[in-house]
Amino acid sequence: xxxxxxxxxxxxxxxxxxxxxxxxxxxxxxxxxxxSGFLHQALAADDSLRLVPVCREGEAIVIALGLTxxxxxxxxxxxxxxxxESGDSIRGAALSFGMPLLxxxxxxxxxxxxxxTDTAAIxxxxxxxxxxxxxxLIESDDDLERVQQAxxxxxxxxxxxxxxxxQEYE
Amino acid sequence: xxxxxxETPRIDCLAALDALASRRTDQIVVNxxxxxxxxxxxxxxxxxxxxxxxxxxxxxxxxxxxxxxRPERQVLVFDGDGSLLMNLGSLVxxxxxxxxxxxxxxxxxxxxxxxxxxxxxxxxxxxxxxxARGSGLERVYEFDALEPFVAHLEEILxxxxxxxxxxxxxxxxxxSPKPGRVMGEAARRVREVLAGx
Ligand SMILES: Cc1ncc(C[n+]2csc(CCOP(=O)(O)OP(=O)(O)O)c2C)c(N)n1
Numbered sequence: 001x002x003x004x005x006x007x008x009x010x011x012x013x014x015x016x017x018x019x020x021x022x023x024x025x026x027x028x029x030x031x032x033x034x035x036s037g038f039l040h041q042a043l044a045a046d047d048s049l050r051l052v053p054v055c056r057e058g059e060a061i062v063i064a065l066g067l068t069x070x071x072x073x074x075x076x077x078x079x080x081x082x083x084x085e086s087g088d089s090i091r092g093a094a095l096s097f098g099m100p101l102l103x104x105x106x107x108x109x110x111x112x113x114x115x116x117t118d119t120a121a122i123x124x125x126x127x128x129x130x131x132x133x134x135x136x137l138i139e140s141d142d143d144l145e146r147v148q149q150a151x152x153x154x155x156x157x158x159x160x161x162x163x164x165x166x167q168e169y170e
Numbered sequence: 171x172x173x174x175x176x177e178t179p180r181i182d183c184l185a186a187l188d189a190l191a192s193r194r195t196d197q198i199v200v201n202x203x204x205x206x207x208x209x210x211x212x213x214x215x216x217x218x219x220x221x222x223x224x225x226x227x228x229x230x231x232x233x234x235x236x237x238x239x240r241p242e243r244q245v246l247v248f249d250g251d252g253s254l255l256m257n258l259g260s261l262v263x264x265x266x267x268x269x270x271x272x273x274x275x276x277x278x279x280x281x282x283x284x285x286x287x288x289x290x291x292x293x294x295x296x297x298x299x300x301x302a303r304g305s306g307l308e309r310v311y312e313f314d315a316l317e318p319f320v321a322h323l324e325e326i327l328x329x330x331x332x333x334x335x336x337x338x339x340x341x342x343x344x345x346s347p348k349p350g351r352v353m354g355e356a357a358r359r360v361r362e363v364l365a366g367x
Contacts, residue, residue, distance in 0.1 A: 027238070052238065052267060054231075055259030062228040063263075066235015069220070069361045074235075092225030093232075098354045099361070 011167040013042035015141040020049060023148045025102075026072045027052055029060040033079035033106040038169045057082030061089035061101070068099045079106040080124045083162075090160065095131060100154035102147075103162040107137070110166040128162055135162040180340035181316045183277060187212045187248075189320045190275075193327060194246070198236055198360060201248035202229040204283050207346035209248070220360050221349045227256030230264065230274050237269035237331075240364060244271045244327070251278040251298070252290045258301060264332050265306030273326060275335040283341050302334040314338040 016039060020028070028043055029052045043051050052067075054060045057078045064074040078086070083105050094101050109118025116122050128135045134153060136146045147163055154161040187205060191212035198218045201209050206221035213219050220236075222229045233247035254260075254276050264272065276298050281287045299312040309329060313319040319337060326333055 029235075050238075054263050056257070058225070058228065059231040059234075059257065059260055059263055062225065062231035063235035063238070065357070066232045066237075067239040068235075069232075069357055069364065070236045070239020071361065071365050072239040088225040089228055089231075093222075093228065096224055096354050097357050099357070 011138065011140050011143075011165065011169050013038040013169045015144055016147075016169065017042045017046060017049070019144040019147040020075060023151045024073050025049060025075045025151075027064075027067050027074040028077055029054060029064045029067070029074050030077040031055075031057055031060060031079070031082055033082075033108065036077065036106060036165075036169055039077070056085065058086040058089040061086045061103075062093050064101060065093055065097050065099060068097075068101065075102045075104060077104045077106075080108050080120045080164075083124065084120075084127065090131060090133075094160045095133075098158045100151070100158055101160040102151050102154050103133075103160055104147075105135075105162050105164050107164040107166045110137075110164070112139070112166070124164065133160050133162055135164050137164045137166050139166045180279075180338050181313065181319065183279065183337075183339040183342050184208060184212075185316050186277070186319060186337055186339060189316070189323060190246070190248075193323050197244040197246050197327075198233075198240075198364075199246045199248065200229050200233040200236070202226075202253055203250035204279075204342055204346050205248040205250070205277055206349055207284075208342060210347075210350065216351075217359055217363050220356050221351065221353060223349065224353050227253045228260075229253060230257060230260040233272055233274065234260065234264050234267060234269060236360075236364075237272040238267060241269065241271055243364070244273065244331075245269075247272070247274045249274060249276045250283075251276055251280065252282045254298065255290060258305075261302055261305035261307060261334070267332075269332055270330045272331045273333045273335065275337060277337050277339045279339050279341050281341060284346075287341060298336040299334070302336075307332055307334045309333040310335075312336040312338070 027050045067074040109121030150161045200220045237245040280293045
């Protein structure tokens with residue numbers, strides 16, 4: 001059954017880190033969510049990507065744009081709740097700077113295609129759609145090539161593109 | 171703490187901008203609200219100016235990102251008090267990131283001047299300098315007169331940051347001109363200049 005294979009397939013912190021490095025990212029601007037503890041350990045142990053922790057996700061979006069102005073290649077890693085929190089930063093900065101920005105968003109409440117009950121999941125895609133921000137789901141290491149694809153799309157569009165993480169990292 | 175009241179002597183905001191412009195060399199300037207509107211009349215290096223009015227409260231975050239990305243280049247942020255109140259956590263974020271090249275100057279006029287001069291919450295009851303220190307920032311200045319600010323400017327701009335400065339300013343008291351440049355254009359121009367240096 002599709003559902004079973006999906007829950008068995010793992011998304012590894014090491015795999016995500018490899019994908020980010022392979023795509024040339026230099027800085028991770030982030031605020032943790034309950035699913036991403038392993039990713040934090042992997043990032044903290046790796047010197048090649050600078051970790052910039054923030055107090056609030058709205059800061060993260062704009063700090064990342066500042067890094068982009070300074071010719072770095074940051075990625076923002078937040079939870080869907082944090083995406084809602086950073087609405088004005090996305091509207092007033094990310095969508096108007098004309099610069100690529102990759103958002104990796106924890107899809108809290110994603111239910112592998114089945115009906116969802118968590119509003120942090122229910123509103124996520126409609127809100128991204130309202131802003132015209134393309135989004136792509138990753139659920140296992142097999143999907144990690146979408147990180148590079150999403151970044152290429154962000155560069156082509158000169159705007160934000162989101163990768164939605166539908167699985168806990170292992 | 172220097173409380174803002176109607177009797178408090180205040181710095182002339184435009185004179186402070188003038189002083190900053192005359193000592194500014196190759197620093198990137200991120201500014202917002204009234205200072206973003208008034209700065210073009212004083213700036214001598216518009217290519218490195220980034221007026222940031224896109225999302226209120228985030229000028230300090232933009233400055234932090236640029237400062238982290240270009241550690242050898244100083245970044246000055248001119249913030250509004252209402253704006254900084256909206257993003258107080260950024261003081262903690264900045265203190266944690268410790269960018270040596272970031273100077274955050276809040277122009278505390280006690281009001282939301284752009285929207286008509288309504289008082290900010292707790293006007294005169296809180297201290298940005300104390301909030302900055304309490305956030306872990308160590309180089310913190312506060313001025314309520316122009317002369318000591320000008321006298322300290324060289325020290326402010328030459329010492330290792332992150333540096334926080336609170337200027338108790340008077341309202342400009344006029345309808346400041348709208349920025350002539352579109353924000354995204356300015357951001358892309360600064361990026362181009364930085365990429366070429
Ligand atoms: C999130 C958000 N809330 C409210 C506003 C409306 N607004 C625009 S300018 C402004 C006042 C800015 O005040 P301050 O930062 O103190 O700067 P000043 O105008 O005094 O220079 C407000 C409230 C806004 N643009 N964005």
